[in-house]
Amino acid sequence: MDDIVITGYGIKAPGILDKYSFLNVLQKGICTQSILHNSAQPHASIVAGIIEDSFLEINGVNYRRYPRSVRMAVAAALDAAEMSALHHFQPHRIAVIMGTSAGAILEIEKYAKDAFDLRKFPVHGVSLVDTHTLSNAVAEAIGSNGSAFTITTGCSASLDAILLGKQLLESGTVDACIVGGTEAPLGQWTINGFKKIRSLSTETLIENAGVPFSTQHSGFVLSEGAGVLVLERRQSANARGQKIYGKVxxxxxxxxxxxxxxxxxxxxxxxxxxxxxxxxxxxxxxxxxxxxxxxxxxxxxxxxxxxxxxxxxxxxxxxxxxxxxxxxxxxxxxxxxxxxxxxxxxxxxxxxxxxxxxxxxxxxxxxxxxxxxxxxxxxxxxxxxxxxxxxx
The missing domain is CATH 3.40.47.10 (Thiolase/Chalcone synthase)
Incomplete structure (x- = not known):
């Protein structure tokens, strides 16, 4: 059985928009978190991981009607596709498998008050609650018309996407897979939900919030972002002289x-x-x-x-x-x-x-x-x- 390798990736995270900005953060141990302000309840502001970019337009294409989580995934997927020279593969032999937990919760919150007023309800409302809009949008952006799946298994979703992608490649069903995950969870539903079960940090000092491996602190920092990888078989990567970054x-x-x-x-x-x-x-x-x-x-x-x-x-x-x-x-x-x-x-x-x-x-x-x-x-x-x- 041929090895499954990674030939490209893209990332959008707080303070990070590409490989080299992520490398800088990791090598220097830079905290990219900030304060998420609540204008209605100033005392409810929290530490969070916030991306400044809107991704409303990506490579000249208007994505204004797409959920924020989808927009970030598209931007990361295009970077991954470019790094791996994904255009080498036939479109129907490329699978897209994306994971998410919160989906379009931001947009659902935004339009919730209009749900019972047909005149105000957005024309793209159905797509907001259809989580598969995520993988479908990524497939369209990279030019794939192969298999497309959306995984919603919580915090393990992107690893589960990689697991499925690896199996499809090993079976010979596809020749390349775009896999990963995306989240834009910085809305009150998510914040209040995790506050309710006492797992979200309520600290207002960045250095005291979301501290790993410490019994002196409690709670995690909620963040938004997307990570996308390209998987393929080693044989195809070698045949076209594509750089291999790692093996799954x-x-x-x-x-x-x-x-x-x-x-x-x-x-x-x-x-x-x-x-x-x-x-x-x-x-x-x-x-x-x-x-x-x-x-x-x-x-x-x-x-x-x-x-x-x-x-x-x-x-x-x-x-x-x-x-x-x-x-x-x-x-x-x-x-x-x-x-x-x-x-x-x-x-x-x-x-x-x-x-x-x-x-x-x-x-x-x-x-x-x-x-x-x-x-x-x-x-x-x-x-x-x-x-x-x-x-x-």
Whole structure:
């Protein structure tokens, strides 16, 4: 079976619009978060990851009627397609598989008051609540008319998209896959929802919000963004002389079968997924889900210690860019590709590791050769997904 490799990627994140701005943030440990102001309730302002660009027009095309999450995905997908020279492939042999959690929640909030007034209801209202508008729009933008799927499995969505893309390539069904995730969740429905279950940080000081691996802080930083990758078989990449950035060695995804808003706090389900993903590989480091929620971060500590003790470093990029739900897995992969290409482990910022002193957290940028990285994601829906990324 031919290797499945990554030949292109695109990212849109707070303070990050391309490969080199992301590389700068990762190498220097720059926090790109800011304050999301609530004009109606000034006391309810929060720390968040905000992208300044509107993406209303992309390459001369008007996307004003598309949800913000879709616009970001299109912009990232076009970058990925250009990097990988995706035009080489026949359009019907390119699959699009995109993940999301919040979908078009911003636009649904905006037009909710008009839902019962036909005169005011937007003509594109149906497309806003159809989450598959995401993958369809990406397919149209890159010129694909192959398979198109939208994955809505919460925080593991983009890794799940990669899993499906890998399987399609291995079966020979398609020749290339655009995969990834996108989120634009910075609306009151999402904010109040996560405040209600006490998992969103309510700190107003950026340095105290969304602190990974710390028992002295609580809650994550909500962020928007998109991460998109191009997958293909090694044979096709070599045949056309396309640069290969990394190999998707294995992806495992499972659901815990838990009740609404609950997940396995023991970490045993995640441990099984993690250990099956890495197999006999000892990765250079773990690019972790850790985001500032104690249960999640403790599970990351548990699976690392159970598997490697203190022999494998662990880091989290959430202190820099926040948490982007279903797009986060793809962003962690892109961060890992950059660390493999440029030889460094990105730091876990904001934290001193209070309560996590028994694991080797990377606090400062660590310059070294990186041969492989394990990416971990899990969410409150009980989905656990891990991916092992290796050099070619």
């Amino acid at each position: 060695e294995r992806v495992i995804s499972r659901n815990e079968g838990q009740k609404l808003l609950t997940s396995d706090i023991s970490g045993r389900h995640m441990l099984d997924v993690f250990q099956e993903t890495i197999g006999n590989t000892k990765p250079s480091y773990v690019n972790s889900q850790a985001l500032g929620i104690d249960i999640n971060d403790q599970i990351e500590r548990f699976i690392l210690k159970e598997t490697f003790g203190c022999d494998v470093p662990i880091t989290s990029i959430k202190g820099m860019i926040g948490h982007t739900f279903g797009a986060m897995g793809a962003m962690q992969i892109i961060a890992s590709l950059l660390s493999m290409e440029y030889g460094f482990i990105p730091p876990t910022t904001k934290t001193t590791g209070d309560g996590f002193e028994d694991i080797p957290i990377v606090f400062e940028t660590q310059h070294q050769a990186v041969e492989s990285v394990c990416i971990t994601t899990h969410g409150s829906s009980g989905n656990n997904a891990c991916l092992l990324l290796t050099l070619t």
